Amino acid sequence: MSLPRCLTIAGSDSGGGAGIQADLKAFAALGVYGMSALTAVTAQNTIGVQAVFELPATLVAQQIDSVVTDIGVDAVKTGMLANAEIIAVVAEKARTYRWPYLVVDPVMVAKSGDPLLRPEARTALISLLFPLATIVTPNLPEAKALTGLNISSVAEMEQAAQQIHALGPRWVLVKGGHLAGDSVDVLYDGHEYRYFSSSRIETRHTHGTGCTFASAIAAGLAKGLSVPEAVQAAKDYITLALQHAPGLGQGHGPVHHFAAWYR
């Protein structure tokens, strides 16, 4: 059997809990071959982001070309894209290569509050990348930034999912990690809502949950799962990873990407 191949286009988190590092760990844990195109290097830990260096958009394009033309990809996941120039490059490559699946995690601000996308690049993310996405996975603050809605209930998550779906992606998953009470995610395909629920895990160690979750969805799609199946498998994976967070660092620590093996 051939090994499914996933590419992440995202930023580096020196702390290893989010960004490219989280994505590659999730790919490895879920049995797919992981590749990366770096958009930015961050000096970061569990407390915050101390520095950001954005890479030239031409170098992002070259990394994508290098892996796609040789190794090939079954699914692509995007995370921190930093600026509009990089977003334009990623959209151009998505159109050129016609990837089977594109998972867009619309990363805007780190859990620590530090910006990871220039505010003026939001319109590029929406107009250039959303229409090419298989699925877009906003958390509540991102869904609010995309729709202008205040979201504090499942009904409001549904409303946000509908508005974001109108921006062009085939599926929208509004994540409920920031919701009070149980953690419910709402998936919408333009016709019906599906709900993915887990009990809230009382932990401050939630750094990189969104990156890990979106990568797990890409891994499932690369393996041939349908979108709802891939979301359910990713939900099971992130829930276990959260339950066994190793408690590293003084702030929001990482989850345990390999909890199924070592805990």
Ligand SMILES: Nc1ncnc2c1ncn2[C@@H]1O[C@H](COP(=O)(O)OP(=O)(O)OP(=O)(O)O)[C@@H](O)[C@H]1O
């Ligand atoms: N405390 C928690 N208990 C249970 N599930 C959680 C918890 N926090 C997050 N999740 C789940 O983790 C997944 C990621 O959601 P979340 O809303 O945290 O994404 P995010 O804010 O983009 O993450 P991050 O910005 O940290 O990368 C979702 O399935 C969400 O329901």
Ligand SMILES: Cc1ncc(COP(=O)(O)O)c(N)n1
């Ligand atoms: C390079 C990079 N990409 C994404 C995130 C978002 O993760 P979080 O919201 O948990 O800080 C991050 N902190 N750093």
